[in-house]
Every structure is written in structure tokens, then in C-alpha cells.
Amino acid sequence: MSLAVRGVFWTGTYVAVAVAPLVFALLGDSPPGRGFLIDFSVALGFVGLSMMGLQFALVARFQSANAPFGEDAVVQFHRQISYVATLFILAHPALLLVQDIGLIALFNPVTAPWRARFAVISTVCVLAIMLTSVWRRQFRLRYEVWHGLHLLLSIASVLFALTHIELVGYYVDTPWKQVLWVVMTAAFVSLIVWVRLVRPLRRLRRPWEVESVTAGRGATTTITLRPIGHEGFRFEPGQFGWITVGRSPFALTQHPFSFSSSAEADGRVQMSIKAIGDFTNSVAGLRPGTRAYVDGPHGVFTPDRNEGPGFVLIAGGIGIGPMMSMLRTFADRDDQRPCQLFYAGRTLEDTPFLEEIQQLRQRLNLTLVHVLEDPPQGWTGERGRIDQALLHRHLPERYARMQFFICGPPPMLDAMESTLAELGVPAAHIHTERFVFV
Ligand SMILES: Cc1cc2nc3c(=O)[nH]c(=O)nc-3n(C[C@H](O)[C@H](O)[C@H](O)COP(=O)(O)OP(=O)(O)OC[C@H]3O[C@@H](n4cnc5c(N)ncnc54)[C@H](O)[C@@H]3O)c2cc1C
Numbered sequence: 001m002s003l004a005v006r007g008v009f010w011t012g013t014y015v016a017v018a019v020a021p022l023v024f025a026l027l028g029d030s031p032p033g034r035g036f037l038i039d040f041s042v043a044l045g046f047v048g049l050s051m052m053g054l055q056f057a058l059v060a061r062f063q064s065a066n067a068p069f070g071e072d073a074v075v076q077f078h079r080q081i082s083y084v085a086t087l088f089i090l091a092h093p094a095l096l097l098v099q100d101i102g103l104i105a106l107f108n109p110v111t112a113p114w115r116a117r118f119a120v121i122s123t124v125c126v127l128a129i130m131l132t133s134v135w136r137r138q139f140r141l142r143y144e145v146w147h148g149l150h151l152l153l154s155i156a157s158v159l160f161a162l163t164h165i166e167l168v169g170y171y172v173d174t175p176w177k178q179v180l181w182v183v184m185t186a187a188f189v190s191l192i193v194w195v196r197l198v199r200p201l202r203r204l205r206r207p208w209e210v211e212s213v214t215a216g217r218g219a220t221t222t223i224t225l226r227p228i229g230h231e232g233f234r235f236e237p238g239q240f241g242w243i244t245v246g247r248s249p250f251a252l253t254q255h256p257f258s259f260s261s262s263a264e265a266d267g268r269v270q271m272s273i274k275a276i277g278d279f280t281n282s283v284a285g286l287r288p289g290t291r292a293y294v295d296g297p298h299g300v301f302t303p304d305r306n307e308g309p310g311f312v313l314i315a316g317g318i319g320i321g322p323m324m325s326m327l328r329t330f331a332d333r334d335d336q337r338p339c340q341l342f343y344a345g346r347t348l349e350d351t352p353f354l355e356e357i358q359q360l361r362q363r364l365n366l367t368l369v370h371v372l373e374d375p376p377q378g379w380t381g382e383r384g385r386i387d388q389a390l391l392h393r394h395l396p397e398r399y400a401r402m403q404f405f406i407c408g409p410p411p412m413l414d415a416m417e418s419t420l421a422e423l424g425v426p427a428a429h430i431h432t433e434r435f436v437f438v
Contacts, residue, residue: 003305007068017054021046021180025171041095042171048088049161052126053188055082055154060195061242061298070300072434082130089126089161093119115167118160125157142278144253151252158188196250203249203293206230210245210290211268213283216352218345219275220318221284222260224268225292232267233297235259236304237329238322238405238433241269241296245286249293255279258407258433259297260321262328263304269294272352274318301405301433302326308403308429310338312395314386314416316408317345322433323407324353331363338396339364344371344386344408348379369394386412388419400425407433 001009022043057065058078066074096103106116129150132139136146162185165172172181211226225243235241242254261270275281303311303326313323320343330339345351357368371382371390382390396402404425406416413432420430 003068006064010065010068014054018047018050021050021184025177035099037095037099041092041099044088044095045092045161046165046171048085048092049158049165050184051081051085051088052154052158052161053184055085056188056191056195060191061295063298066298067300071298072432079133082133086126086130089123093123113167115164118164118167122157122160122164125153125160129153129157144278147253155192199295200249200293203244203295206293208232208292208294210286210288210292212288213286215284216272217354218317218350218352220272220352221275222270222272223283223286224261224270225294226268232269235263235269235297236302237263237325238302238304239297239299239325240301240322240433241271241294241298243271243292243294245283245292246290254293254295256298258299258301258322258325260324260328262332263325264329264332272318272321272324299433301407301431303403303405306403306429306431308337308401310340310396310402312340312342312399312402312404314342314404314406314408314412315344316386316412317350318352319407319409319412319433319435320351320353321407323405324356326405327357327360327364327366331360334363336365338367338402340367340369340394340396340402342369342371342386342391342394344373344412346373348372348376367394386416388422391419391423395423399423400429402429404430405433406431407435410434410436 025043025046055078058074058081061071069077093107106112107120109117109120112120132141132146132149132153136143141149162181165181172178207228208225209228211224214222214224216222223245238258240256240258242256244251244254257271257273259269260272261268273280273283275284301322311326313326315323323341323343327339327341329335330337341357343351343354343357348354351370351372354370357366360366361368369382369390371384371386372379373384375381375383384390400423404420406413413434417430417432421427
């Protein structure tokens with residue numbers, strides 16, 4: 001199945017699951033309607049809940065479902081669609097109150113029946129998820145703490161909402177509608193068991209260890225991981241993996257890093273990591289022999305899935321990691337298609353792998369355009385940032401036929417996406433990897 005067809009299939013599946021409770025509620029022997037507003041409010045509640053359940057599937061890293069869109073786009077969708085789901089969920093009680101303000105009594109936790117209490121607790125969980133996600137940095141929540149809270153609140157909100165529906169019993173009163181809810185609840189629970197139990201168990205059986213830790217320029221450390229008792233996996237240059245180092249594979253938080261080594265290597269993988277926070281600062285101090293677990297490969301940011309007559313790689317800072325994997329792989333495959341690397345950094349000290357890139361030019365059809373914001377004295381190369389004029393100066397003729405890969409800080413990615421579009425590069429030839437999911 002082509003990627004486009006798979007994209008349509010998974011989008012259709014998403015929509016079908018989101019509206020499934022609605023269709024089932026309306027079909028068959030529906031109980032007598034209770035007025036448009038109430039029925040509409042229930043419909044929104046059902047769809048909102050279904051979408052909340054689907055949120056778990058969106059971040060469950062299903063490679064085949066994510067491939068047509070790219071993992072970052074799926075996570076982005078997870079984030080954006082949560083606003084819609086929350087709106088639907090909030091509209092449910094709001095419309096009930098519009099219909100009958102007397103129902104406000106259901107919000108009194110002391111006198112309200114349990115079916116209403118569960119609904120209120122579920123909605124409070126949803127609101128807490130939104131607040132802590134949108135303003136995580138303002139609340140000074142560490143990523144790991146936020147992640148744990150996010151998971152707990154999400155599971156709680158769905159389970160409380162399901163209990164509320166069961167206790168209300170309206171629209172779920174016939175046996176086959178009960179079956180639908182049991183199936184949906186079972187699917188939700190299985191998803192959590194799969195992601196949090198089955199997958200970590202599989203990783204436990206396929207351990208890795210840190211073989212070496214090498215410091216590089218620009219606060220970058222490259223770690224080499226070696227598979228223990230298995231042959232590792234094959235990845236495509238530009239892909240990434242989620243790692244857990246020195247902790248159990250059941251640890252809640254894993255960290256995503258692009259592979260920087262050649263995809264033609266012997267089973268070992270390398271990741272080049274810039275120190276920016278708790279985990280990344282600890283990487284330089286890792287000891288060889290430390291146990292690690294790798295979930296991967298993931299991602300579609302790879303020339304192997306986007307073949308072309310040549311490649312333009314645009315890297316900023318540690319965005320050079322996946323590009324190194326591409327260049328090293330091209331060299332190992334003796335791929336002589338033209339390749340142009342635009343490599344931007346603040347200072348010369350901020351640009352790892354420079355010497356190796358210079359050496360790779362002897363094995364590849366590679367042109368390097370090195371751009372420094374704050375260059376040293378006597379610098380004759382490009383200075384400032386990569387912009388339209390700079391690209392125009394260096395891009396080869398008929399550049400629009402080439403495949404463009406961009407990885408770097410988010411503002412750079414945004415700027416490059418619009419600049420390349422203005423330069424007439426088709427959207428299908430522009431590929432980006434965003435290092436920030438959350
Ligand atoms: C697809 C992808 C590929 C990446 N490849 C590389 C790479 O090759 N080299 C590299 O140096 N960095 C890479 N990153 C970024 C790297 O994952 C984060 O810098 C790292 O996880 C930060 O962890 P920390 O504990 O040091 O920072 P923290 O202090 O915990 O967090 C700093 C910020 O990093 C982000 N972050 C933290 N943990 C995670 C996580 N588990 N998942 C997603 N974001 C997180 C959050 O926005 C957070 O605010 C990549 C990110 C993604 C999404």
C-alpha cells in the first residue's frame with residue numbers, strides 16, 4: 001500500500017473511531033429523544049471522549065500508522081486536536097445547563113449523584129491536562145514530572161468518563177450498545193497495557209549497552225550503543241530512536257535522538273547529543289557498560305524514502321546529527337549523487353563534525369556551505385543566518401528537483417519551509433525533523 005493510501009486509511013480510521021459512539025447511539029432502538037440540545041450535548045460528550053481515547057493511540061508510536069504523516073506531525077495533531085476534544089467535552093455540560101439551569105445542582109459535589117461526580121472529576125482532569133500542557137514552562141514543571149502527570153490525568157479522565165456513561169445508562173442500554181462500550185474500553189485498556197507493559201517487556205529482552213562516550217564540539221557528546229545478545233536493528237539514515245539509559249525499560253520517560261551513525265554499520269548505533277537539560281547534561285558522564293534500551297527506528301526524515309537526483313541538507317546546531325548519518329551512509333554506499341550541505345552555527349566552536357565533513361568531501365559529491373553567526377577573525381565563508389539570498393547564491397541549477405532535508409532550531413525550520421516554497425521547491429521535496437515534540 002502506498003504512503004498516500006495508508007494516510008487516507010489511517011485518517012478514515014481515526015474519524016470512524018471518533019464518531020463510532022455517536023453512530024451507535026443514534027442507530028437502532030434509540031430511547032426517546034430528550035430535546036435537541038440535550039441529545040446534541042450527549043453527542044458532543046461521546047465524540048469528545050472517543051477523541052480522548054484516541055489521543056493514546058496517537059502517541060503510541062505505531063510506526064505503520066505514523067509513517068504517512070511523520071511522527072512529529074502526528075504529535076502536533078495530538079496537541080491541536082486536544083483543543084477540539086476539550087471543547088466538545090466542555091460543551092456537553094454547558095449545553096445541558098443552557099437547556100435546564102436547574103441541572104446546576106449536579107455540580108454540587110456533596111449532594112450530586114455519583115454519575116454526576118464522575119463526570120465532574122473527569123472534566124477537571126481534562127482541564128488540568130490542558131493547563132499543565134499549555135503552561136508547563138510557566139508552572140516550572142520538569143518534563144518528566146509533567147509527563148507522569150499527563151499520563152495519570154489522561155487515564156483517569158477517560159476511566160471516570162466511561163464510569164459516568166455507564167451509570168447514566170442512556171444510549172448504552174441495549175446489549176449491543178453495551179458491547180460497543182466494552183469493546184472501546186477494552187481497546188483503550190489494551191493500548192495502555194501494550195505501550196506500558198508489553199513493549200517494555202520486549203525491550204527488556206533486547207538490551208543494549210553504552211560502548212563509548214565521545215565529547216565533541218558545541219557541548220555535544222556522541223554515544224555508541226552496542227546490542228547485547230541480539231543483532232540490533234536496521235535503520236534508515238535520518239531516523240531516530242527513543243532511549244532509556246541506566247534505567248529500566250519501564251521508566252516513564254524516554255528521550256528521542258536521531259541516529260548519527262551510518263545506516264550501513266554493524267548493528268551498533270550512535271547518537272550525538274547536545275546538553276540542554278537534565279538527561280542530556282548527564283550523557284557526557286555515562287560510563288561504558290551502562291545498560292540501555294532503544295525503541296526504534298522511528299521517523300520518515302530519510303532520503304531512503306524520498307529518492308531524488310540529489311540532496312540539499314540544511315542543518316542548524318545539533319541538527320547536524322541526522323545529516324551525519326545521511327552523509328556517512330552515502331559514503332558507505334558509494335552514493336555519488338550531488339549533495340549540498342548548508343551548515344549553520346553560532347561560532348566555530350559550536351559546529352561539531354566539521355573535520356569529518358571536510359574528509360567526507362573526498363568520498364562524496366559533496367559541497368559544504370558553512371555559515372557562522374559569529375565567525376572568527378579572518379573568516380572568509382558565509383556569515384549571518386541562512387536566508388533566501390544565501391540559498392540563492394549557492395543552490396545548483398535545477399535545485400527544485402532535489403530533495404531538501406532540514407533539521408535545526410524551530411525558528412530556522414519555519415523560516416526555511418517558507419523560503420524554500422518561495423524559491424519554488426515543491427512541498428513534497430521539503431522534509432523537516434523537529435527536535436521539539438512538547
Ligand atoms: C525526533 C527527535 C529527534 C531528536 N534528536 C536529537 C539529537 O539527535 N540530538 C539532540 O541533542 N537532541 C535531539 N532531540 C531533542 C532531545 O530529545 C531533547 O533535547 C532531550 O530529550 C531533552 O531532554 P533533557 O532531559 O536533557 O531536557 P529537559 O530539561 O528535561 O527538557 C528540555 C526540553 O527538551 C524537551 N524534552 C525533554 N524530554 C523530552 C522527551 N522525552 N521527548 C521530547 N522532548 C523532550 C522538552 O521540550 C523540554 O522542555 C530530538 C528530539 C526529537 C523529538
